Amino acid sequence: MAKEPVRVLVTGAAGQIGYALVPMIARGVMLGHDQPVILHMLDIPPAAEALNGVKMELVDAAFPLLKGVVATTDVVEACTGVNVAVMVGGFPRKEGMERKDVMSKNVSIYKSQASALEKHAAANCKVVVVANPANTNALILKEFAPSIPEKNITCLTRLDHNRALGQISERLNVQVSDVKNVIIWGNHSSTQYPDVNHATIKTPAGEKPARELVADDAWFNGEFITTVQQRGAAIIKARKLSSALSAASSACDHIRDWVLGTPEGTWVSMGVYSDGSYNVPAGLIYSFPVTCQNGEWKIVQGLSIDEFSRKKLDATAEELSEEKALAYSCLS
Ligand code: NAD
Numbered sequence: 001m002a003k004e005p006v007r008v009l010v011t012g013a014a015g016q017i018g019y020a021l022v023p024m025i026a027r028g029v030m031l032g033h034d035q036p037v038i039l040h041m042l043d044i045p046p047a048a049e050a051l052n053g054v055k056m057e058l059v060d061a062a063f064p065l066l067k068g069v070v071a072t073t074d075v076v077e078a079c080t081g082v083n084v085a086v087m088v089g090g091f092p093r094k095e096g097m098e099r100k101d102v103m104s105k106n107v108s109i110y111k112s113q114a115s116a117l118e119k120h121a122a123a124n125c126k127v128v129v130v131a132n133p134a135n136t137n138a139l140i141l142k143e144f145a146p147s148i149p150e151k152n153i154t155c156l157t158r159l160d161h162n163r164a165l166g167q168i169s170e171r172l173n174v175q176v177s178d179v180k181n182v183i184i185w186g187n188h189s190s191t192q193y194p195d196v197n198h199a200t201i202k203t204p205a206g207e208k209p210a211r212e213l214v215a216d217d218a219w220f221n222g223e224f225i226t227t228v229q230q231r232g233a234a235i236i237k238a239r240k241l242s243s244a245l246s247a248a249s250s251a252c253d254h255i256r257d258w259v260l261g262t263p264e265g266t267w268v269s270m271g272v273y274s275d276g277s278y279n280v281p282a283g284l285i286y287s288f289p290v291t292c293q294n295g296e297w298k299i300v301q302g303l304s305i306d307e308f309s310r311k312k313l314d315a316t317a318e319e320l321s322e323e324k325a326l327a328y329s330c331l332s
């Protein structure tokens with residue numbers, strides 16, 4: 001029997017991530033190739049004509065799984081009945097700007113959209129915030145939507161996770177699909193900590209710790225970390241626009257694994273509400289290693305954290321605490 005369609009909200013759908021993301025969703029990349037979807041696309045009035053153009057293209061592409069399109073500038077209409085919300089709407093960082101520069105513009109959007117989601121989305125709607133500052137926007141959304149379970153509000157750090165896999169694959173000349181269990185700790189910012197201490201690589205001789213396959217630890221402890229931390233800025237420098245296809249693809253990975261589960265023995269990175277695991281202060285949206293099953297994520301417990309890593313986990317937590325304070329000061 002055909003499945004009931006799932007309603008997926010994309011905010012900022014007329015923007016560049018939106019343009020890459022909606023066809024992926026309509027093709028089944030996010031929720032599976034047997035899952036019909038109804039797309040809800042929200043943007044602001046100056047982008048209404050462009051948004052309608054995206055809707056026209058979705059019709060023209062004749063996606064078999066796409067059972068309907070709502071394209072609107074009305075946040076209530078956009079949020080009504082949605083089962084998944086991908087929050088991309090906001091102002092992107094431009095060359096030379098730090099994430100903090102876009103904070104005041106974006107946190108007020110997330111405060112107001114929190115109430116619309118709380119009142120009108122389907123019960124148990126899963127939310128991923130993509131727009132920067134992603135962790136702090138997600139935190140504001142959580143705090144101003146108190147009736148949405150906190151486990152349902154997350155932010156995207158899967159792009160950073162995928163970037164780490166990509167860098168290892170390139171450096172070691174191995175297939176990206178053979179690399180697993182990297183971790184992105186903390187903020188989706190240049191203080192994030194890409195950790196390879198538990199990462200493994202599938203080889204003809206079995207699974208090996210990634211560190212065993214690199215002759216010199218200096219790369220993993222230096223250039224690898226800074227390359228992943230700075231990749232967003234490098235893309236902006238090269239494209240004069242922030243990443244879009246990789247962000248859209250990673251948002252699909254994030255929701256797909258959350259809904260359909262992570263493969264046995266594999267974890268992924270998600271920005272989730274901290275419960276104090278790994279001595280990360282509770283009350284931040286912080287990126288952890290998680291496994292997902294039956295539509296629920298769980299932080300991977302018991303991983304060893306050496307002194308080098310500890311400092312990095314703490315530094316990115318510190319930045320998130322500062323962002324939280326700054327966000328509240330922008331809202332007051
Ligand atoms: P963009 O400017 O191309 O698109 C953003 C869209 O949001 C625009 O169409 C704009 O009109 C719309 N918008 C603005 N205010 C809105 C509101 N209140 N409600 C609904 N829509 C609204 O930007 P983009 O390149 O698509 O990037 C979107 C966001 O994603 C930016 O904040 C960017 O920094 C962030 N980003 C995050 C990641 C990540 O990994 N977390 C990666 C790349 C980009």
Ligand code: LMR
Nearest residue numbers: 093132231232233242243
């Ligand atoms: C990215 O990581 O590509 C985005 O968050 C863009 C940015 O602002 O760095």
